[in-house]
Amino acid sequence: MEARNLAPLPASIDHTVAAAVPISGLTAWQGLFDHGHLKTGQTVLVHGAAGGVGSIAVQLARELGARVIGTGRGQDRDAVLGLGADAFVDLQADQLEDAGEVDVVFDVIGGDILDRSAALVRARGTLVTIATPPKVQPRDGRAVFFVVEPDRARLADLAQRLRDGRLKPIVGAVRTLPEAPSAFAPDRRTPGKTIIRVTED
Numbered sequence: 001m002e003a004r005n006l007a008p009l010p011a012s013i014d015h016t017v018a019a020a021v022p023i024s025g026l027t028a029w030q031g032l033f034d035h036g037h038l039k040t041g042q043t044v045l046v047h048g049a050a051g052g053v054g055s056i057a058v059q060l061a062r063e064l065g066a067r068v069i070g071t072g073r074g075q076d077r078d079a080v081l082g083l084g085a086d087a088f089v090d091l092q093a094d095q096l097e098d099a100g101e102v103d104v105v106f107d108v109i110g111g112d113i114l115d116r117s118a119a120l121v122r123a124r125g126t127l128v129t130i131a132t133p134p135k136v137q138p139r140d141g142r143a144v145f146f147v148v149e150p151d152r153a154r155l156a157d158l159a160q161r162l163r164d165g166r167l168k169p170i171v172g173a174v175r176t177l178p179e180a181p182s183a184f185a186p187d188r189r190t191p192g193k194t195i196i197r198v199t200e201d
């Protein structure tokens with residue numbers, strides 16, 4: 001393990017909670033700010049807002065003072081609004097296009113949802129995706145696909161937010177190592193992050 005992938009974990013934070021943060025937290029941060037250049041007062045639409053990356057993106061964007069629209073399945077509405085999103089779009093029941101214009105779209109789903117999201121981006125805005133390189137581009141904006149990069153300083157900052165209670169990852173389930181294959185079976189849906197506990201402490 002390289003040092004740039006490591007940051008101290010405050011003693012007050014449970015390992016199962018901390019485990020939900022590194023990849024999702026860095027991805028959320030880099031998508032919103034390094035690639036999306038989201039600013040205070042702007043509007044961001046976060047797809048999959050109840051998921052590992054999306055749930056952290058909602059919280060980081062809210063803390064910045066952005067207006068946040070979260071999307072997902074109908075059953076995730078309360079969880080997403082509870083994270084601080086201003087509005088929720090049920091991707092199965094609502095019209096995505098009714099969300100209106102936004103400065104940044106943060107996509108974690110790809111496919112048709114990604115393609116349709118380009119039209120939501122206002123002039124000089126950004127469509128950011130971590131799913132697949134986009135085939136579409138906003139009419140007067142950028143489309144960015146990226147892969148998360150290690151960042152020791154940002155990891156330490158995310159740990160501090162955990163400690164302060166400003167960031168609360170959604171831990172869906174904690175499983176043992178032998179349970180890992182079944183924990184990620186496609187038909188097993190657990191909202192939030194599934195954590196694998198490797199040792200008994």
Ligand SMILES: NC(=O)c1ccc[n+]([C@@H]2O[C@H](COP(=O)([O-])OP(=O)(O)OC[C@H]3O[C@@H](n4cnc5c(N)ncnc54)[C@H](OP(=O)(O)O)[C@@H]3O)[C@@H](O)[C@H]2O)c1
Pocket residue numbers: 023024027047048049050051052053054071072073076091092108109129130131146147148189192193
């Ligand atoms: N490029 C990178 O650097 C990078 C970094 C991290 C993750 N990723 C990728 O990004 C994706 C998201 O990661 P994650 O950890 O946030 O996953 P996750 O925890 O499964 O979150 C995805 C969320 O989107 C929802 N969703 C997916 N398809 C949907 C649809 N058609 N309609 C409504 N809701 C939908 C999911 O709901 P359900 O659970 O009900 O499907 C879930 O709430 C994964 O494919 C992951 O591999 C890429």
